[in-house]
Amino acid sequence: MAAGDRAPDTARARLAVAGARAGTAATLGRTDRGERARGLIFLALLVLAVTFALTGLGALLVWAGIEGAPRLSLELFTAGPSSLSPETAGYRTAILGTLYVIGGVILLIVPIGVGAAIYLEEYADRRHWWNRFVELNVQNLAGVPSIVYGILGLAFIVRGPASFGFVAAAGSATLALLVLPTVILASREAIRAVPSSVREGALALGATQWQTIRRQVLPAAIPGVLTGVILAVARAIGEAAPLLLVGAVTFVTVDPSFFEGGYSTLPVQIFNYATRPQEVFQVLAAAGVIVMLVVLLAMNSFAIWLRNRYERQFS
Amino acid sequence: MHAAIEMPTDRDPRQAEEAAAVKRTTVFDIDSVTVSYGGVPAVRDIAFDVGEREITALIGPSGCGKSTLLRCLNRMNDLIPGAHVEGRVLYHGEDLYGPRVDPVQVRKLIGMVFQKPNPFPKSIYDNIAFGPRVVGMSGDLDEIVERALERAALWDEVKDRLDQNAFGMSGGQQQRLCIARALAIEPDTILMDEPCSALDPISTGKIEDLMIELKQRYSIVIVTHNMQQAARVSDRTAFFTVEVDEGGQHRSGRVVEFDDTEKIFTNPADERTEAYVTGRVG
Numbered sequence: 223m224a225a226g227d228r229a230p231d232t233a234r235a236r237l238a239v240a241g242a243r244a245g246t247a248a249t250l251g252r253t254d255r256g257e258r259a260r261g262l263i264f265l266a267l268l269v270l271a272v273t274f275a276l277t278g279l280g281a282l283l284v285w286a287g288i289e290g291a292p293r294l295s296l297e298l299f300t301a302g303p304s305s306l307s308p309e310t311a312g313y314r315t316a317i318l319g320t321l322y323v324i325g326g327v328i329l330l331i332v333p334i335g336v337g338a339a340i341y342l343e344e345y346a347d348r349r350h351w352w353n354r355f356v357e358l359n360v361q362n363l364a365g366v367p368s369i370v371y372g373i374l375g376l377a378f379i380v381r382g383p384a385s386f387g388f389v390a391a392a393g394s395a396t397l398a399l400l401v402l403p404t405v406i407l408a409s410r411e412a413i414r415a416v417p418s419s420v421r422e423g424a425l426a427l428g429a430t431q432w433q434t435i436r437r438q439v440l441p442a443a444i445p446g447v448l449t450g451v452i453l454a455v456a457r458a459i460g461e462a463a464p465l466l467l468v469g470a471v472t473f474v475t476v477d478p479s480f481f482e483g484g485y486s487t488l489p490v491q492i493f494n495y496a497t498r499p500q501e502v503f504q505v506l507a508a509a510g511v512i513v514m515l516v517v518l519l520a521m522n523s524f525a526i527w528l529r530n531r532y533e534r535q536f537s
Numbered sequence: 538m539h540a541a542i543e544m545p546t547d548r549d550p551r552q553a554e555e556a557a558a559v560k561r562t563t564v565f566d567i568d569s570v571t572v573s574y575g576g577v578p579a580v581r582d583i584a585f586d587v588g589e590r591e592i593t594a595l596i597g598p599s600g601c602g603k604s605t606l607l608r609c610l611n612r613m614n615d616l617i618p619g620a621h622v623e624g625r626v627l628y629h630g631e632d633l634y635g636p637r638v639d640p641v642q643v644r645k646l647i648g649m650v651f652q653k654p655n656p657f658p659k660s661i662y663d664n665i666a667f668g669p670r671v672v673g674m675s676g677d678l679d680e681i682v683e684r685a686l687e688r689a690a691l692w693d694e695v696k697d698r699l700d701q702n703a704f705g706m707s708g709g710q711q712q713r714l715c716i717a718r719a720l721a722i723e724p725d726t727i728l729m730d731e732p733c734s735a736l737d738p739i740s741t742g743k744i745e746d747l748m749i750e751l752k753q754r755y756s757i758v759i760v761t762h763n764m765q766q767a768a769r770v771s772d773r774t775a776f777f778t779v780e781v782d783e784g785g786q787h788r789s790g791r792v793v794e795f796d797d798t799e800k801i802f803t804n805p806a807d808e809r810t811e812a813y814v815t816g817r818v819g
Contacts, residue, residue: 429667
């Protein structure tokens with residue numbers, strides 16, 4: 223740099239150096255103000271979008287917390303529902319109902335969802351029209367409104383061919399159908415993300431296609447599959463509409479069982495309380511929202527813990 | 538370190554005479570093989586043979602179908618939709634593409650090492666143990682793993698961290714792990730598809746030393762872009778080139794010359810080979 227700073231000899235050289243310096247200053251100096259303003263406006267819009275999303279959720283949580291606070295106690299989890307003494311009523315049967323229904327959903331969606339994803343990713347030959355047809359429809363099914371699945375469940379699972387009756391298993395099957403597309407799509411993504419060099423390496427060692435999938439592809443895809451299951455379960459836990467059609471009743475005073483007797487779930491129970499005019503039921507509903515969030519967070523934390531365990535193992 | 542130093546033992550006149558006297562046992566007899574993808578031939582009319590316990594190098598410019606041909610030898614091309622193999626590939630006299638041949642069984646006998654090291658996302662131990670487990674090898678798994686790692690000259694470097702993830706190794710170690718993995722299931726032949734192209738010269742040297750070591754037990758076919766490598770390690774060399782057909786439509790690979798490596802590099806019969814190995818074309 224020292225050499226460059228020495229005063230040049232001729233006027234022409236001096237002019238050239240001055241020009242070069244001015245050029246450098248223009249290139250390295252501050253960005254045009256209009257450009258900077260546009261950048262800031264864009265950033266502000268992004269922050270606004272995030273704030274909007276979080277405010278809604280935050281307001282709901284704060285409202286539920288304030289409204290439900292008077293009823294927060296262990297009783298809320300252990301006592302059954304009651305319309306006669308709402309001051310001591312709890313969500314015991316609804317919590318159990320939710321656990322039964324969601325447990326059934328998980329048992330159904332993991333094998334079926336992962337199986338379908340493996341078929342579509344590893345076996346299906348896209349040159350055949352029926353495989354492309356199946357793929358297209360899995361994507362379409364993900365967008366079907368939940369009430370439609372409720373009607374389907376009523377016609378084919380509660381009555382019709384399956385004839386389960388109005389039991390928790392029917393609720394599980396209906397919700398499983400509802401969230402299966404989500405699980406299939408997420409599992410496919412996870413399976414596709416496993417590099418083909420892993421498959422080649424396994425096959426070159428004399429592994430069969432099934433051994434390759436079972437021992438290399440699936441273990442590597444587990445974190446992604448679990449993410450899909452978490453999303454699906456979170457959605458299933460909150461669904462009330464389809465369950466109302468397949469027999470989730472609002473008042474169950476005895477602990478539910480999987481294949482017989484009535485059942486209720488948290489959103490259905492909360493919905494019932496929230497529609498009553500009395501203040502005391504409103505408080506109970508708000509407390510129910512907290513209970514549901516606790517159940518949801520507990521299940522998701524377990525799934526996330528499981529996923530992280532696998533991620534540490536395989537990356 | 539390199540073959541140049543070890544070669545004199547091979548060239549010992551008495552041994553050379555013995556070698557000439559013993560008739561070469563053929564592992565692969567490749568005859569008029571054409572491989573096409575979706576009806577378009579990638580290599581045409583390939584013919585050469587691979588001797589037992591020899592290193593056979595396939596050299597030639599990019600896109601001449603060396604890897605395509607290599608992948609025929611353990612039926613890895615079966616995995617590519619639309620790939621079709623014509624002609625005859627005899628392995629110890631048996632047609633690899635015969636109606637009763639199961640590609641899975643073929644791959645148990647003919648191992649493969651890929652261009653980019655591709656360890657499984659698992660521990661070093663599990664990388665080696667995977668093969669023996671899936672092919673149902675009997676015997677103590679720990680011993681099998683140790684033997685494979687020793688044969689790949691990797692045991693001393695990794696014996697204290699067998700439970701660590703294979704991705705924590707250097708690129709050269711990963712590639713030797715992939716070689717060890719292939720050795721673990723006791724194959725008879727190993728195919729190597731540019732095994733050193735992603736490695737630095739020191740790692741490359743180690744793998745070349747290893748190949749010469751492995752020649753005692755295994756037959757090796759190696760695809761390489763590195764002509765010095767072919768000259769250093771291989772016994773015989775097939776030189777591939779790209780030919781454009783009469784219409785100028787299709788480009789496909791052909792074997793121009795196949796001979797002892799020494800002859801290919803010092804006194805090639807075809808002028809195209811000479812142009813390539815002397816670096817005038819490439």
